[in-house]
Amino acid sequence: MTTRTARPATDIEGLIGDSPLRPDGVSKLKGEFDFAQDLSADQMLWGATLRSPHPYARIVSVDIAPALAIGGVHAVLTAEDVPGRARFGLEHPDQPVLASGTVNYWGEPVAVVAAEDQRTARAAAQAVVVEYEVLDPLVDMEEADRRDEVFRRMRIRRGDQGVIGDVVIEGTYEVGMQDQAPLGTEAGLAVPDGSGGVDLYATSQFVHIDHEQVVASLGLRPDQVRSHPTGIGGAFGAREDVNLHIHLCLLALHTSRPVKMVYHRAESFTGHVHRHPARLWYRHHADREGRLLRVEARVVIDGGAYASTTSAVLANASYFAVGPYKCDSVAVDGVGTRTNNPPCGAMRGFGAVQVCFGYEAQMDRIAAEIGIDPLEIRRRNVLTTGDPMPTTGQIIETPLPTMEVIDSLEAMPLLGNGRSDDPVHLPGGTGLTTDAAHVVSGVGYALGIKNLGFSEGSDDYAQARVLLTGEGAIVETAAIEVGQGLVSVLAQIARTELGISRAAVRHVDTSRIDSAGSTSASRQTQVSGGATFEAAANLRRRILETFGGDRLDDEGVWKGDERVAPMSTVLDNHWEETVTFRHPPTFESDEDGQGVVHADFAVAGHRAIVDVDVELGLVKVHRVDTTQDVGRALNPQAVRGQIEGGILQGVGLAVMEELIVEDGMIKNPNFTDYLLPTILDAPEVEALLIEKEGSWGPYGAKGVGEPPTISSTAAVVAAIREATGTALTRVPVRPQDIALSDH
Amino acid sequence: MIVAFVLNGERTTARVMTPISLLEVLRDDLGMGGSKNACEQGECGSCSVMLDGELVCSCLVMAVDAEGSDIRTVEGVSSGGFLHPVQEAMHRAGAVQCGFCTPGFVMAAIDLFEHNPSPSKDDIREALAGNICRCTGYGAIIRAFEDLAGETR
Numbered sequence: 001m002t003t004r005t006a007r008p009a010t011d012i013e014g015l016i017g018d019s020p021l022r023p024d025g026v027s028k029l030k031g032e033f034d035f036a037q038d039l040s041a042d043q044m045l046w047g048a049t050l051r052s053p054h055p056y057a058r059i060v061s062v063d064i065a066p067a068l069a070i071g072g073v074h075a076v077l078t079a080e081d082v083p084g085r086a087r088f089g090l091e092h093p094d095q096p097v098l099a100s101g102t103v104n105y106w107g108e109p110v111a112v113v114a115a116e117d118q119r120t121a122r123a124a125a126q127a128v129v130v131e132y133e134v135l136d137p138l139v140d141m142e143e144a145d146r147r148d149e150v151f152r153r154m155r156i157r158r159g160d161q162g163v164i165g166d167v168v169i170e171g172t173y174e175v176g177m178q179d180q181a182p183l184g185t186e187a188g189l190a191v192p193d194g195s196g197g198v199d200l201y202a203t204s205q206f207v208h209i210d211h212e213q214v215v216a217s218l219g220l221r222p223d224q225v226r227s228h229p230t231g232i233g234g235a236f237g238a239r240e241d242v243n244l245h246i247h248l249c250l251l252a253l254h255t256s257r258p259v260k261m262v263y264h265r266a267e268s269f270t271g272h273v274h275r276h277p278a279r280l281w282y283r284h285h286a287d288r289e290g291r292l293l294r295v296e297a298r299v300v301i302d303g304g305a306y307a308s309t310t311s312a313v314l315a316n317a318s319y320f321a322v323g324p325y326k327c328d329s330v331a332v333d334g335v336g337t338r339t340n341n342p343p344c345g346a347m348r349g350f351g352a353v354q355v356c357f358g359y360e361a362q363m364d365r366i367a368a369e370i371g372i373d374p375l376e377i378r379r380r381n382v383l384t385t386g387d388p389m390p391t392t393g394q395i396i397e398t399p400l401p402t403m404e405v406i407d408s409l410e411a412m413p414l415l416g417n418g419r420s421d422d423p424v425h426l427p428g429g430t431g432l433t434t435d436a437a438h439v440v441s442g443v444g445y446a447l448g449i450k451n452l453g454f455s456e457g458s459d460d461y462a463q464a465r466v467l468l469t470g471e472g473a474i475v476e477t478a479a480i481e482v483g484q485g486l487v488s489v490l491a492q493i494a495r496t497e498l499g500i501s502r503a504a505v506r507h508v509d510t511s512r513i514d515s516a517g518s519t520s521a522s523r524q525t526q527v528s529g530g531a532t533f534e535a536a537a538n539l540r541r542r543i544l545e546t547f548g549g550d551r552l553d554d555e556g557v558w559k560g561d562e563r564v565a566p567m568s569t570v571l572d573n574h575w576e577e578t579v580t581f582r583h584p585p586t587f588e589s590d591e592d593g594q595g596v597v598h599a600d601f602a603v604a605g606h607r608a609i610v611d612v613d614v615e616l617g618l619v620k621v622h623r624v625d626t627t628q629d630v631g632r633a634l635n636p637q638a639v640r641g642q643i644e645g646g647i648l649q650g651v652g653l654a655v656m657e658e659l660i661v662e663d664g665m666i667k668n669p670n671f672t673d674y675l676l677p678t679i680l681d682a683p684e685v686e687a688l689l690i691e692k693e694g695s696w697g698p699y700g701a702k703g704v705g706e707p708p709t710i711s712s713t714a715a716v717v718a719a720i721r722e723a724t725g726t727a728l729t730r731v732p733v734r735p736q737d738i739a740l741s742d743h
Numbered sequence: 744m745i746v747a748f749v750l751n752g753e754r755t756t757a758r759v760m761t762p763i764s765l766l767e768v769l770r771d772d773l774g775m776g777g778s779k780n781a782c783e784q785g786e787c788g789s790c791s792v793m794l795d796g797e798l799v800c801s802c803l804v805m806a807v808d809a810e811g812s813d814i815r816t817v818e819g820v821s822s823g824g825f826l827h828p829v830q831e832a833m834h835r836a837g838a839v840q841c842g843f844c845t846p847g848f849v850m851a852a853i854d855l856f857e858h859n860p861s862p863s864k865d866d867i868r869e870a871l872a873g874n875i876c877r878c879t880g881y882g883a884i885i886r887a888f889e890d891l892a893g894e895t896r
Contacts, residue, residue: 021834028842029830029849031777031817035842038776118771119761183781183789183843183877233781233843234877265782424865430872483841483878637837637883644880645840671786671875679871682881 014488014503015496016699019637023487023504035231036187036203037262044189045074047251047261048121049244050111050128051270052103055340055664056137059101063129064111072116073124074255081250084219088242090209090345092151095306097217097246103132105305105342106665107270114251114259137340137664141279141302144337151303152311154318154334156391156593163294163329165285169365173282173358174730176658178275178649180347181676184233185268186243189260190252197224198249199509203232205239205480208515217246218253225249229507235482236649237346238272240518241308269669273308273345274659276301276336278317278354284362285329290370290377294329295390297321299355301344303336308345310336315456316351318593322390323359324402324449324603325381330390332593340664346520348649349709352450357731360446360714364721374445374718375410382406383449393594398702399692401629402603405447408627408688409605414443415623415686416609427611427618429680438615444608444718448710452600452695452703453523453583460599461582462524463514464531466494466539468575472502473536478509479516479528484705485638486524490532492634493698497536499553514580522602522703525634526696531581533698539577543570583696600695604628604707606647606715608683612723617735619655621683621716628687631695631702639704643687646708652677653709654716658732748809750775751819759806766790766801768809769816777817777846781875788874789843791850792816798854800873817846820853828891829853836887840878847874852888860895862888 014020027033064076079086079100086100087093099110111128115121138144188202197220204210207227215225232239244261251259263271278301285294299317303310314336321332347353367377382402388395428434454460465476473494481487491503516528540552547565549557556566589595609623624647633639649657656675660667668674693700713731721728726741747756750773757768764783769775769792778801779789785800792801793815820827826834829852839845848871855862855870862870867888876884 019837022837022839024842025834025839026826026830028839028845029826029834030821031775031846031849033842034776035779037780181877183779183787183841183875185781232841233779234841236877262780265784422865424869430869485840641837641840641879641883644882645878646880648880649877670784671782672784676787676875676877678873678875679868679881679884682885685880685882 012495012501014492016492016634018492019635020488020492022485023491033231035184035233036201037184039189039201039260041189041191041258044258044260045114045116045255046118046121047248047259048113048125049109049247050125052099052106052108052110054103054132054134055106056135057103057132058135059099059103060131060133062111066129067113067124067127070120070124070127072120073113075114075251076111076124076128077250077254078111082217085216088213088217088246089307090241090309091311092307105340107342112247112251114255139339139341139664141300141337141339144339145300145335149338151307151336151338152314154314154332154593156318156330156332158391158393158592158594159329161329161331163285165293166288167286167366167369168283169362169369170283171362171365172729173280173361175278175354175357176732177277177661178347178653178657179269179659179674180236180238181674182234182236182238185263185265186271187262188244188248189258190248191258192252192256198252199226199228200245200249201228201230202245202248203230203239205235205482205520206518207478207480208510209518210242210245211510213242214246214249218249223511226509226511228509229478229480232482235519236348237520240346240520241273243271265671266669269666270342273343275347276303276313276344276354280355280358282358282362284366286366288370290366290372290380292325292327292381295322295327297332299332299334301336301354302339302341304339304341304343306343308343310344313351316451317355319391319597320352320449321355321359323356324383324447325390326383326387327390332391341661342666348646349450349706350521352448352710353713356446356448356710357714357717360711360718364718375406378447379403379406391593392589392597394596394598396601398600399694400601400603401690401692404690405603405605405627405629408690409607409625412625412686412688427613427620428616433616434613434618438613439611440614440723441611442719442723444715444722445605446711446714446718447603447605448707449601449603450706450710451598452526452602453521455586455598457586457588460517460527461580462516462527462531463578463580464528464535465513465576465578466532466535468498468500468539470571472504473498473500475503475505475532476508476513477505477516477528478507478513479524480519482519484642485635486528488638489525489529489634493529493532494536497533498540499551501554522705525701526703527581527583529698529701531579534581535577535579538579539575543575600702602629602702602707604711606712608715608719610716610719610723612720612738614724614738617737617739619720619733621651621655624651624683624712624715625686626708627690628704628707629702630689630691630704631697632691632693632700633689634699634701639689640687642704643708644685646705647685647712648677648682650709650712651683651716654713654731655733744807746807746810748811749813751815757806763806764802765804765806765809768806769801775816775818779843779846781843788847788851791847793850793854798851817849820849827853829856832887832891833884836883836890838879838883838887844874844876848876848884861892864889
């Protein structure tokens with residue numbers, strides 16, 4: 001890994017460009033860190049949820065009496081107990097807080113219970129008697145499209161629609177349903193405040209949007225609800241939507257007792273949204289040198305029963321359907337369907353992942369058709385700063401070093417598959433099932449592109465407050481730390497701008513600060529980082545002006561070599577500065593999908609090296625090397641953590657991770673049957689950071705969380721194709737897709 | 744019934760009325776929240792503890808079977824304000840992100856280093872194969888323990 005981040009001449013540790021020890025590291029290592037699962041309160045009750053066993057059914061009757069009759073049960077609530085808005089939703093409030101009339105997906109909440117302990121609560125939830133009239137579920141996304149059961153349609157038309165290429169490649173591709181599978185399940189604690197309001201401490205990526213939805217459904221004033229940032233065990237998109245938040249507050253206010261709820265693993269798989277499964281059709285037109293002349297695509301994603309973020313995911317999938325390539329004739333039709341499948345929403349990569357699998361397979365096929373190598377076809381079509389986006393026509397104004405990503409990926413040493421004689425390193429792994437004679441190897445490449453920050457005219461902002469106190473600099477924020485290291489980065493920015501060695505992040509609830517937006521879209525380093533940067537810089541300027549100095553440090557204010565105010569004097573004043581940061585505005589696209597839709601972009605490239613046991617259809621991913629456009633690495637260790645973690649989720653989608661949904665029901669909602677990559681599945685990763693400043697993030701930083709997950713899947717599958725000669729048009733690649741094909 | 748055992752060096756009892764796991768007793772009855780509940784199937788290792796010196800998933804141990812045993816949890820591995828070398832190595836290497844899997848990795852790695860003070864990369868991988876981390880991609884975890892193995896060589 002290389003970085004060229006210059007640091008100011010000072011002996012302070014933990015400035016931007018450093019990788020200081022995580023401030024929450026010790027408590028997490030000692031098991032002392034408070035996750036939502038670990039919270040408790042005096043007089044606390046436990047909540048539990050009764051869920052629909054049918055993907056689609058009419059509720060004929062609900063009898064809560066048997067549940068209420070159980071000793072220790074304090075409340076059993078159904079739809080009629082919701083005092084405010086009956087429905088919630090991240091973008092459209094279409095999802096019932098508790099089902100009424102019909103249930104529309106398997107696992108939909110029907111009733112919630114509060115009892116003295118968790119076991120009693122769960123037993124009581126199961127004791128509620130619901131009579132259903134089972135209906136025929138709509139589970140096929142193509143059928144939903146035909147019936148016009150859709151959340152959104154996208155239509156993008158750019159350039160001459162009559163173009164036909166010398167080389168025409170057509171293909172269809174499919175992406176299975178992936179789950180974020182954060183290690184911590186959904187959990188929370190709601191504490192009534194004694195005067196009709198409630199404090200909520202629950203797993204979240206975005207406490208202000210939770211707050212808004214809780215307030216609406218409880219029929220309370222905004223000031224009566226406070227949503228507190230709380231320790232969470234991972235997120236990856238699964239914690240943007242409300243799940244147990246309104247339920248907890250309902251139960252707490254109903255019982256006037258604190259109520260805690262923790263989903264068990266199977267419940268977690270139904271309690272949060274998933275990555276949209278997708279079906280893609282592509283027709284690429286190129287000239288004989290491989291330059292793209294026209295790209296046509298149809299993108300179908302299934303949103304499941306309720307809207308969640310399907311509209312935005314579909315938009316992303318459609319806007320990024322061509323990839324980081326120049327093309328002046330584009331037609332994309334997208335549809336996000338409504339079915340009785342589990343609701344889908346945000347997951348790392350947010351629509352850009354699915355289409356990348358399709359367009360990168362197409363690029364490889366064009367390269368093969370005209371006889372050039374995979375990197376050369378990408379180089380000939382490279383999209384970079386100053387070019388119009390192939391879909392929206394938006395001119396890319398921030399640095400987009402796509403050519404550097406390709407060139408440096410090619411320049412990275414090709415270290416081979418590292419295969420040794422140890423059979424553990426073969427695709428069969430510790431099962432020792434692989435015969436080395438059946439192993440073939442392959443190398444595959446892929447590039448991906450993703451927007452950073454919210455798009456399509458969202459008022460995307462983040463507020464942060466910087467204080468200078470006797471404890472050092474404090475950054476107050478409601479931006480959620482999901483594990484990525486925001487608590488380090490914001491403190492690094494404050495240290496760098498103020499010149500103060502002690503800095504820490506203090507998370508505050510929704511009543512004490514305005515929104516930081518969601519920890520999603522790779523955005524917090526840029527937007528909350530931007531707010532922190534401006535607040536700290538403003539604060540420093542005000543302090544220097546007040547004392548007539550030119551430099552601030554731990555000892556006070558200096559003018560040249562003279563200290564004009566010791567820190568004790570500086571701290572006689574109260575110093576705080578609050579900034580709301582907004583990135584450059586974006587706009588909704590026109591009827592042809594044209595316009596300035598995105599605030600910033602990032603590209604990354606991946607090179608995967610695999611061994612494949614063609615008899616058993618097993619894959620060992622040995623290496624995934626990457627080059628990524630990061631703007632500027634504010635914390636190289638954290639950036640590397642995002643890259644390696646993101647790549648492994650991409651590897652998971654390539655070869656093992658899929659929620660199997662049959663007739664609307666999830667067949668594998670547990671860690672035994674939903675396969676997650678272990679340390680034995682993790683490839684070696686060499687990462688090269690491309691630092692090209694000029695983006696609007698602080699110090700030119702770009703978000704780094706999602707690009708690792710976008711093209712890593714496509715690169716792994718490209719490598720398997722190269723090894724086996726099999727078309728492989730679906731992910732995850734299953735053993736039978738390899739073993740039963742003609743290879 | 745009353746179940747008695749030694750927990751992190753202290754004699755402890757727990758009242759166990761139902762067929763529950765050791766993990767539930769630790770977390771809900773004894774207030775030892777360091778061991779995490781993530782899958783309750785023994786697949787992820789987040790609840791790993793030492794039971795009579797053996798690394799186990801506490802979600803798979805019936806609480807009554809802990810009678811008379813010596814249990815060590817993540818709360819019992821560092822002493823006097825100092826991190827255990829395994830914890831220190833993870834901290835330095837950036838092996839902690841969300842932290843939910845971290846206590847389980849700490850316990851599994853302590854088990855590894857107690858049996859093999861200078862493990863190879865393959866030894867590290869094999870020893871930690873029962874622990875799932877969703878954040879790091881395991882790179883920093885491997886680097887942490889390679890560094891530690893290097894120090895003890």
